[in-house]
Amino acid sequence: MNRTQTHRQHPPNAKSTHDTMVDGHVTIAELEKEYESGDERTTAIEDFSVTVPSGEFLGVVGPSGCGKSTLLYLVAGFLEQTTGTIAVDGDPIDGPGTDRGVVFQDYALFPWRTVMGNVTYGLEEKGVGKEERRATAQRFIDMMDLDGFEDKYPKELSGGMKQRVALARTLAYDPKILLMDEPFGALDQPLRESLQDHLIDIWRELEKTVIFITHDVEEAVYLSERVLIMTRHPGTKKTTVDIELDRTQPREELVLSDEYTATKNDVWQSLREETTPGGEH
Amino acid sequence: MSYADFRLETVAETIPNPFRRVVRFVFEWIPIAIVAGLWELASGTAVSSEILPPPSAVFAVSWELLVSGRILPHLQVSLYRIGVGLGLSIVVGVALGVGMARVKPIENFFEVFLALIYPVPKAALVPLAILWLGIGTETAILIVFLACLLPIVLNSYNAARNVDRNLIWSARMMGMPAWKLPIKIVVPATIPSILTGIRQAIPIAFIALVSAELIASNRGVGFEILRHGQIGNYTSMFAVLVVISGTAFVAVRGYEWLERRVVTWT
Numbered sequence: 398m399n400r401t402q403t404h405r406q407h408p409p410n411a412k413s414t415h416d417t418m419v420d421g422h423v424t425i426a427e428l429e430k431e432y433e434s435g436d437e438r439t440t441a442i443e444d445f446s447v448t449v450p451s452g453e454f455l456g457v458v459g460p461s462g463c464g465k466s467t468l469l470y471l472v473a474g475f476l477e478q479t480t481g482t483i484a485v486d487g488d489p490i491d492g493p494g495t496d497r498g499v500v501f502q503d504y505a506l507f508p509w510r511t512v513m514g515n516v517t518y519g520l521e522e523k524g525v526g527k528e529e530r531r532a533t534a535q536r537f538i539d540m541m542d543l544d545g546f547e548d549k550y551p552k553e554l555s556g557g558m559k560q561r562v563a564l565a566r567t568l569a570y571d572p573k574i575l576l577m578d579e580p581f582g583a584l585d586q587p588l589r590e591s592l593q594d595h596l597i598d599i600w601r602e603l604e605k606t607v608i609f610i611t612h613d614v615e616e617a618v619y620l621s622e623r624v625l626i627m628t629r630h631p632g633t634k635k636t637t638v639d640i641e642l643d644r645t646q647p648r649e650e651l652v653l654s655d656e657y658t659a660t661k662n663d664v665w666q667s668l669r670e671e672t673t674p675g676g677e678h
Numbered sequence: 679m680s681y682a683d684f685r686l687e688t689v690a691e692t693i694p695n696p697f698r699r700v701v702r703f704v705f706e707w708i709p710i711a712i713v714a715g716l717w718e719l720a721s722g723t724a725v726s727s728e729i730l731p732p733p734s735a736v737f738a739v740s741w742e743l744l745v746s747g748r749i750l751p752h753l754q755v756s757l758y759r760i761g762v763g764l765g766l767s768i769v770v771g772v773a774l775g776v777g778m779a780r781v782k783p784i785e786n787f788f789e790v791f792l793a794l795i796y797p798v799p800k801a802a803l804v805p806l807a808i809l810w811l812g813i814g815t816e817t818a819i820l821i822v823f824l825a826c827l828l829p830i831v832l833n834s835y836n837a838a839r840n841v842d843r844n845l846i847w848s849a850r851m852m853g854m855p856a857w858k859l860p861i862k863i864v865v866p867a868t869i870p871s872i873l874t875g876i877r878q879a880i881p882i883a884f885i886a887l888v889s890a891e892l893i894a895s896n897r898g899v900g901f902e903i904l905r906h907g908q909i910g911n912y913t914s915m916f917a918v919l920v921v922i923s924g925t926a927f928v929a930v931r932g933y934e935w936l937e938r939r940v941v942t943w944t
């Protein structure tokens with residue numbers, strides 16, 4: 398049984414299949430983003446279209462500077478596109494919204510707030526009462542193995558802990574779509590792997606749509622149901638690769654399996670054409 | 679305090695913890711002790727003790743001024759002026775700094791203005807201030823306010839301009855409307871720099887205060903310096919100076935102590 402099937406099976410009391418299919422569905426069409434600084438104009442994203450169905454885990458890889466962050470911040474509504482449309486569940490987005498939650502590479506925690514204060518932030522903005530806020534936040538703090546650190550300030554935490562707080566903070570206000578920009582890039586291998594597995598569990602349990610940016614091919618293949626490869630500057634969609642792996646096996650077996658190696662090589666090969674000067678594109 | 683730190687990093691490592699504070703204290707005060715010693719020797723030998731009274735006499739008078747309470751009414755007036763002037767400069771300075779960083783027209787309006795008043799010694803404004811506000815507290819407050827405004831505006835302006843874009847975006851994605859950002863994100867993110875600005879402003883406040891009181895007051899510690907000087911009582915004049923410098927020192931140290939205890943997240 399592959400993971401695509403796993404997460405599409407909903408318990409009988411879940412919303413109708415149709416609703417679920419519509420919830421957190423991202424459509425990007427003919428997107429273009431041009432940066433202007435002074436007289437300089439840089440086209441970061443060009444002719445970019447993709448549809449991310451609700452509940453999908455989409456990995457995005459591409460050469461450095463190809464516009465991955467730009468793409469993510471456009472979807473988040475932080476930046477405005479030059480042309481094209483971005484729609485969530487059919488409605489074009491208008492700036493940032495609580496239906497989308499970003500996890501930044503550098504955590505972006507509020508240094509003046511404790512772990513608890515950071516995780517309750519979104520709920521406060523939603524107007525959730527204090528008791529409920531704390532209860533919900535506590536659930537995500539526990540999920541991230543951060544219990545006991547509720548009253549610590551970000552400066553008192555390690556990088557991995559900060560990233561878990563950032564993840565808890567974004568999950569706590571329950572966005573349908575998670576947008577992650579190389580969130581584990583700065584972490585060491587064991588920590589990165591543990592957070593990856595955490596993320597898969599969360600994604601399954603909470604049924605989020607995830608767009609996950611990384612420059613690490615293994616990470617993309619390990620996590621995603623589909624990997625989108627971007628061309629080098631200006632970024633366009635080169636191709637997408639479906640990842641069909643037997644997710645029932647434990648990590649140590651999965652990463653040694655032939656399918657995993659083959660898929661990884663496909664993605665790597667495709668990406669390599671973009672990163673090697675003079676390569677075909 | 680680089681002198682003390684420089685010595686202590688090497689010396690203090692070898693000393694058991696409880697004694698380190700004592701050692702640090704001693705090292706910190708050694709330079710002062712040396713200068714005081716030389717001054718004591720010079721006074722009455724190299725220079726007439728009439729115009730350079732020995733530190734022993736000066737400190738004795740300072741002490742007497744404090745315990746007898748004779749200086750206290752003046753100190754009280756002066757500290758009140760500093761408190762109000764500095765307090766106003768914090769409120770106005772932070773609002774202006776954050777406003778300039780976030781709103782282009784405010785920035786355009788005040789940028790030139792600040793650049794122009796920056797090099798003007800605030801003491802030079804005292805005669806003008808007397809013209810507007812007369813001799814007394816208001817003039818001193820105005821001068822303290824103007825002098826303290828710059829470090830506070832500049833520190834908060836620079837920090838507010840460079841607030842991590844991801845912090846702003848984090849707040850926005852969690853549903854914060856843009857109009858709440860200055861108060862909820864920009865000011866808190868700027869607090870470490872605001873505190874630095876205030877710390878820089880405290881000694882400046884004392885400088886401004888004394889320069890105002892020397893000319894435009896008939897009370898306060900600055901006025902006391904002038905009064906003692908005019909009647910030729912140079913030992914007392916020096917003694918008041920020592921009181922002022924000691925008060926400013928205690929104010930800065932007290933502020934740093936408070937800052938460490940109140941703002942624990944920086």
Ligand SMILES: Nc1ncnc2c1ncn2[C@@H]1O[C@H](COP(=O)(O)OP(=O)(O)OP(=O)(O)O)[C@@H](O)[C@H]1O
Binds near residue numbers: 432
């Ligand atoms: N604010 C900006 N102004 C002008 N150009 C920009 C700006 N931000 C990004 N760019 C340009 O847009 C292009 C894409 O940048 P982006 O940060 O999206 O790349 P990326 O794929 O995330 O790179 P990396 O993998 O190194 O993080 C780059 O050429 C970059 O120089």
Ligand SMILES: [Mg+2]
Binds near residue numbers: 466467
């Ligand atoms: Mg990037």
